[in-house]
Amino acid sequence: MIHRFLPLLVTSAVLVVGFLLCAAQFPAFASLRVVGNLLTDNAFLGITAVGMTFVILSGGIDLSVGAVIGFTTVLLAVLIEQGGWHPVSAFAVALAVAGGFGAAMGAVIHVFQMPPFIVTLAGMFVARGLGFVLSTDSIPINHPLYAELGDLALRFDGGGKLTLPALLMLGVVAAAVVCAHWTRFGANLYALGGNRQSAELMGVPVGRTTVAVYALSGLLAGLAGIVFSLYTGAGYSLAATGVELDTITAVVIGGTQLTGGYGYVIGTFIGVLIQGLIQTYITFDGSLSSWWTKIAIGVLLFVFILLQKGLLAVWTGRGGAPAEA
């Protein structure tokens, strides 16, 4: 039982040890304010990464999430600022569009049996392109509700606070844990990622699950887009470029197997926090250049993949699975 959770334990240990090291070097690090900011700054990444975890658990991948975030922010800005919509109805439309977009990609992947990698790549082009068509400029959002939502936070002593984005992320993570482990959908997901043919023979509705998981990923990317627009107060079609890779990295660091069928949502959450921790450390240090973030995350990615490979080899009693696309 213990080694089932080993990747998760190692990931958690890296986060705790990393945080303690940071706190030892900078005493101000160990404050509620820093932790609160860590959660707020990475809220959109965390929400997206939850969707990505589901997609990867089902044996797929979704490269379109960053573009969907960018498109959502532009759509919100255009609807609110140029269309005069109320933000709440704009949010509803944005979520519906993003979810529908994901569902359409899932349907194409299932019906035409195409590789998810290339279908979602096309989806990425479409979403970025639609964003460009709506507007190539960054549009500020000045609706009073945005200011109110920006101030909304659970405040603690010592300047620490949990902002709305952070609360949303924690809520999404909690709901996702329940969904993955205590619902039929979650069980279907693990079955589908573990072995598609077996899952089909066992009566898992493969088509419905595939469409649902990409719809969920799109929906969460849309929610992340809303959070991102709250966070930046603007809509920009180039927003969140490369987020798809950050989220995949977080999923891998979190211990989820990229072949599908094994992994935990909470691991992804910790993976997001580790990436945020590295960035915060580099900000605190001040003398380190920003590119060390990329190199450090690359090294972490490598170490965690090696760890997974090693564990897999120990579990199955032979070398890792053959390399596949």
Added chain:
Amino acid sequence: MTRPAPGPSRNLPQYGALAAVLLANWLLFPDFFSIRLQDGRLFGSLIDVLNRGAPVALLAIGMTMVIATRGVDLSVGAVMAISGAVAATLTQAGWGLAPVLAASLGAGLLCGLWNGLLVAVLRIQPIIATLILMVAGRGIAQLVTEGQIVTFTSPGLAFIGSGSFLTVPMPVVITAVLLGVTALLVRMTALGLMIEAVGVNQLSSAGAGVNTPVVLVAVYVWCGLCAAVAGLVVAADIRGADANNAGLWLELDAILAVVVGGTSLLGGRFGLLRSVVGALILQAMNTGILLSGFKPEFNLIVKAGVLMVVLLLQSPTLTLFLPRPASPRPIRPPAKPESPSPSAGA
């Protein structure tokens, strides 16, 4: 299922598509095919398509073989940034042209070797193995340039990007030479057959005596080299290296070019020339959109549309309803390596 006849006829869809795009450009812009000689170099929209399409075409040459082994290399954009950064930094430091080229191409080879070892020896999925270098590589390139945009004035290095050989721009010449060398390597030896065998079924080909790790490493190393050449061309063209933006998202364009060229992402039979034609189709569309006065914003959507059409034509579900397979080979192949066709696309 019948297999389409080998030879030029299999390349017809790609050539047809390229011709259609060029024709559309000509209808929009009657001067499209006019080429003039000026200062010993050819100029014209058609030359422009070739010249601007060169970096993606270079990447597509390496990417084709990686995809033929059922892999993918996401790091080529980052490798371009690294090779450009190395070339610009060393040139600025006063190195001669030959050592600069050697160091820059060597960096690309090392990157390819790293990817190849991860895929072949550690057996990491290609998408993830190359993701590591895609994330870290851009950081390494920034480390080399120390975050600056390094510019240089060396005429020797700049010649690679903006010079011309026998009136043809250098990037086009370099692409043609690399395409020729690669085609010779894989088609005049058994290497091409081995690459296709590994892509169709790795276990069977290993059982049949193919040294799969060596084939895989060789393919990724060659892809790294192609990316380094592309990085050199881009850096030489702008006479500087921008570690942040050089080759950004070009890995996706290269994959797109290979897919448009008709090489299946599921591995197996590949066509080098068709991938280069795929890159040119993309560039010709891009040029056409600019010439026609459409906003460049539509470019991505058009690209996505083309990609979806090509994918639909390859889709196993749709193939069932067509009288003959539209894909270069059946997607659900029999579990035996395919025989090579002597003139398969290159």
